[in-house]
Amino acid sequence: MEQGLPAVKGFIQQVVEAIAAAIGIEVMVFDLNRNIVAGTGETRVQVGHRFNKGSLTGRVLEHGQPLVARTPGQSLECMSCSRYGTCSRYIVAAFPITVKEKVLGSFCLVAINNQQKDIILANEDGLLRFLERMCLLIASAISERQIQQELNIMLNKYDNVVNSVHEGIISTDYVGNVIHLNRSAINLLGIDNEEIIGKQLTKLFPEFPDIKTFTKHKSTEIEISYSLKKKKKRYFLAVVVPVLTGENGNIQGITISFRNLSEVQSYATKLVGYGKYSFDDILGDSQCVLEVKSKLRRAALTDATILIRGESGTGKELFAHAVHNYSRRSQGPFVAINCSAIPESLLESELFGYEEGAFTGARKGGKPGKFELARGGTLFLDEIGDMPLHLQSKLLRVLENHSIERVGGTDTIPIDVRIIAATNRNLEEMIDKYEFRSDLYYRLSVIPVVIPPLRERKEDIFILIKYFLEKYCNKLDRECQILDECARERLYRYPWYGNVRELQNAIEYAISMSEPGQTILLEHLPQSLLAYHDELVNDVELSGDEAKGKGLKDNREPTTRLRAMEIEAIREALKKFGTTTEGKEKAAQFLGISLATLYRRLKDNEIIS
Numbered sequence: 002m003e004q005g006l007p008a009v010k011g012f013i014q015q016v017v018e019a020i021a022a023a024i025g026i027e028v029m030v031f032d033l034n035r036n037i038v039a040g041t042g043e044t045r046v047q048v049g050h051r052f053n054k055g056s057l058t059g060r061v062l063e064h065g066q067p068l069v070a071r072t073p074g075q076s077l078e079c080m081s082c083s084r085y086g087t088c089s090r091y092i093v094a095a096f097p098i099t100v101k102e103k104v105l106g107s108f109c110l111v112a113i114n115n116q117q118k119d120i121i122l123a124n125e126d127g128l129l130r131f132l133e134r135m136c137l138l139i140a141s142a143i144s145e146r147q148i149q150q151e152l153n154i155m156l157n158k159y160d161n162v163v164n165s166v167h168e169g170i171i172s173t174d175y176v177g178n179v180i181h182l183n184r185s186a187i188n189l190l191g192i193d194n195e196e197i198i199g200k201q202l203t204k205l206f207p208e209f210p211d212i213k214t215f216t217k218h219k220s221t222e223i224e225i226s227y228s229l230k231k232k233k234k235r236y237f238l239a240v241v242v243p244v245l246t247g248e249n250g251n252i253q254g255i256t257i258s259f260r261n262l263s264e265v266q267s268y269a270t271k272l273v274g275y276g277k278y279s280f281d282d283i284l285g286d287s288q289c290v291l292e293v294k295s296k297l298r299r300a301a302l303t304d305a306t307i308l309i310r311g312e313s314g315t316g317k318e319l320f321a322h323a324v325h326n327y328s329r330r331s332q333g334p335f336v337a338i339n340c341s342a343i344p345e346s347l348l349e350s351e352l353f354g355y356e357e358g359a360f361t362g363a364r365k366g367g368k369p370g371k372f373e374l375a376r377g378g379t380l381f382l383d384e385i386g387d388m389p390l391h392l393q394s395k396l397l398r399v400l401e402n403h404s405i406e407r408v409g410g411t412d413t414i415p416i417d418v419r420i421i422a423a424t425n426r427n428l429e430e431m432i433d434k435y436e437f438r439s440d441l442y443y444r445l446s447v448i449p450v451v452i453p454p455l456r457e458r459k460e461d462i463f464i465l466i467k468y469f470l471e472k473y474c475n476k477l478d479r480e481c482q483i484l485d486e487c488a489r490e491r492l493y494r495y496p497w498y499g500n501v502r503e504l505q506n507a508i509e510y511a512i513s514m515s516e517p518g519q520t521i522l523l524e525h526l527p528q529s530l531l532a533y534h535d536e537l538v539n540d541v542e543l544s545g546d547e548a549k550g551k552g553l554k555d556n557r558e559p560t561t562r563l564r565a566m567e568i569e570a571i572r573e574a575l576k577k578f579g580t581t582t583e584g585k586e587k588a589a590q591f592l593g594i595s596l597a598t599l600y601r602r603l604k605d606n607e608i609i610s
């Protein structure tokens with residue numbers, strides 16, 4: 002890109018022609034390198050030629066001061082010129098052209114005969130002032146061109162940025178005519194630039210609101226639709242920002258950025274949660290697991306509420322994920338909430354959301370609850386048996402009316418959500434004790450399923466062991482390890498009160514305790530497993546009077562003793578990890594039980610508040 006004088010040489014040539022015609026004297030303009038950029042009369046053919054460094058113009062360029070040679074070729078000013086003594090000029094006056102205090106060229110009046118010399122001498126002062134003005138004129142033309150060039154570079158950069166964003170961007174003038182759209186807008190709408198520039202926005206989006214409604218200095222989110230050529234409709238989520246000017250905020254136009262609604266929804270789903278597991282991820286070929294899978298596959302195709310029962314760690318949540326993924330809602334969110342892990346006071350707002358100002362500390366603008374977040378998808382209500390009674394009634398109303406009201410709000414928000422609930426508590430017993438509403442129970446258990454504990458489907462144990470060995474060796478970048486016969490047998494015999502979760506943790510523990518490639522032995526298994534075995538052996542070895550005599554026998558029932566061991570283990574774990582929420586999470590993981598189970602045990606046994 003040409004810069005400085007050459008960038009405006011066309012304009013300079015016109016100026017010098019006009020001056021020469023008006024005053025009858027030849028004019029020459031030089032750039033910073035002493036090249037003639039423009040010239041009149043006989044100097045016109047010299048355009049592009051370069052003058053020597055010692056010439057009058059060379060010196061003006063070097064020192065930035067005007068010079069006048071009254072007898073060129075003889076005067077003092079010309080002594081350093083290579084043409085000194087031979088110069089045919091009658092008089093030469095040269096002025097510097099300066100932009101931002103930098104000399105960029107020179108402007109010269111040249112008399113090539115006596116007549117022109119007389120003209121200059123007759124009005125020398127006036128002509129020199131005129132020359133000065135002309136230099137300013139050319140300087141401002143150069144500045145203007147520079148600004149224009151910088152502006153073009155900026156516009157190019159802006160265009161690149163606007164075209165590289167994923168969102169479609171459209172801007173309009175103050176009556177809503179499209180003045181610009183970026184590449185993504187063209188792609189999203191499948192139209193050509195020419196088809197839409199200058200047209201009304203409503204030609205694209207027929208239901209678009211009148212742009213005069215966007216008068217506030219803030220952005221507005223709206224949903225817009227566009228009919229493709231084959232009459233197919235596309236939906237977008239758009240953010241409209243008005244361009245306002247002046248104190249009155251007169252609208253100059255609007256800018257709309259938009260993206261596919263389905264894409265936005267899928268991002269939201271990823272943020273909120275999605276169904277991670279499918280039925281194929283649920284291992285086990287025991288008759289009961291196969292039956293539950295087959296029943297839930299059929300149930301997944303409906304929208305009926307499902308109640309999954311089973312001990313902690315049996316895979317209730319896993320099955321809920323699989324149902325979601327197998328259902329028509331698989332592209333929607335999968336949102337899980339554990340009713341026992343959230344303090345009672347917060348559970349209501351977590352489930353139903355709240356409006357701004359609903360309570361002290363409520364977030365500005367309010368907050369959507371899990372029901373709203375799960376829209377179009379599945380809401381998994383884990384540990385439903387721990388839901389307080391007043392929320393049970395509210396939940397029942399939601400299930401019946403398919404709508405919610407946020408805490409502190411009055412609007413009814415329609416909800417399209419499939420509910421899967423789960424519990425390991427005896428709901429029937431709870432109903433008898435008025436701890437669980439029977440009407441909610443019937444509403445939830447439209448499709449009831451029970452996942453049996455692992456100890457009742459021992460044939461699944463080896464399949465699960467093999468899978469977890471592969472999984473955790475893989476995680477540690479190890480060759481898959483195997484178990485020796487004793488360790489296998491011990492794992493098989495263990496009652497797995499923590500079910501698959503406990504088994505999974507036991508295998509992870511054993512792998513961590515063994516060397517890469519080593520066969521896993523008894524000694525690598527968790528202490529709780531080994532202790533259980535020792536306890537059983539003691540039971541057999543020390544029975545009856547003999548044990549009593551030694552004062553060693555614990556006369557409690559084995560289950561009571563197991564429970565005592567469990568409480569002891571919980572105490573030990575809390576000592577190790579602390580009683581903060583984080584400590585409890587770590588303790589639960591260490592023990593191979595869910596956080597909810599840990600809380601329940603703490604509550605049942607009044608270990609800590």
Ligand SMILES: Nc1ncnc2c1ncn2[C@@H]1O[C@H](COP(=O)(O)OP(=O)(O)OP(=O)(O)O)[C@@H](O)[C@H]1O
Nearest residue numbers: 282283284285313314315316317318319501502595
């Ligand atoms: N059949 C199975 N195949 C593979 N993994 C399983 C299976 N069942 C459970 N798991 C794994 O065991 C762990 C516990 O499962 P999940 O959380 O679904 O149990 P849960 O019954 O919902 O437990 P809780 O009642 O304590 O919340 C998870 O890591 C899950 O992936």
